[in-house]
Amino acid sequence: MCYRFADLTTACQDDWTAYLQHDFVRALGAGSLDENAFRHYLKQDYLFLIHFARAYALAAYKSRTLADLRQAHEGLKAIVDIELDLHVGFCREWGISEDDLAQLPEARATLAYTRYVLDTGNRGDLLDLHVALAPCLVGYGEIANWLNAQPFTLRGEGNPYDAWIAMYASDEFQAAMNAELEWLNARLADVTPARFAELSTTFRDATRLEIDFWQMGLDQAD
């Protein structure tokens, strides 16, 4: 059996769909999301992105080949140079200063997801780590594409969240997503069914933690 990334999403289809099409995502697309929920999400996502940059640094540390090192470097660059830069700018526009960001308390959903990924990477190998990271990079790219295809999505100035959708639909982010998909497809092609079952569990867990992250934003939970 020659596995591919799509087999990971198929193995947890209900969770994957619940993540991509969460109420938070739908409200972002329609421009109807509660602004305080978005602010809460932005703050926690700042903390999330810092830990995810650390996870890509861990992927670099665990890389044994130049190709793997380059892939980890691409992921780190996508987070630090694209997302975090834009994110700090979004936060400023939404009234959250860099000083505020530096003093944020971490919500339980942020703590659970980020530490799960770091722990998976620490105890497993490079493929375990990339599979735990995949719902993040691939999921947000797919969410932007899904939103762009929905009739309820409002693009342009009428939607206060348009810049957020544009970031994940951007050529740069989509290129990072496609590079990750290519890397995963190449590595998944020769895993055994038993190994695939292990990786599917990791992917499903990380996807569920993404669902919890959206819900944390919607509920403004700490």
Ligand SMILES: Cc1ncc(CN)c(N)n1
């Ligand atoms: C929680 C979460 N997941 C994914 C992404 C996209 N890197 C993000 N910014 N935040």
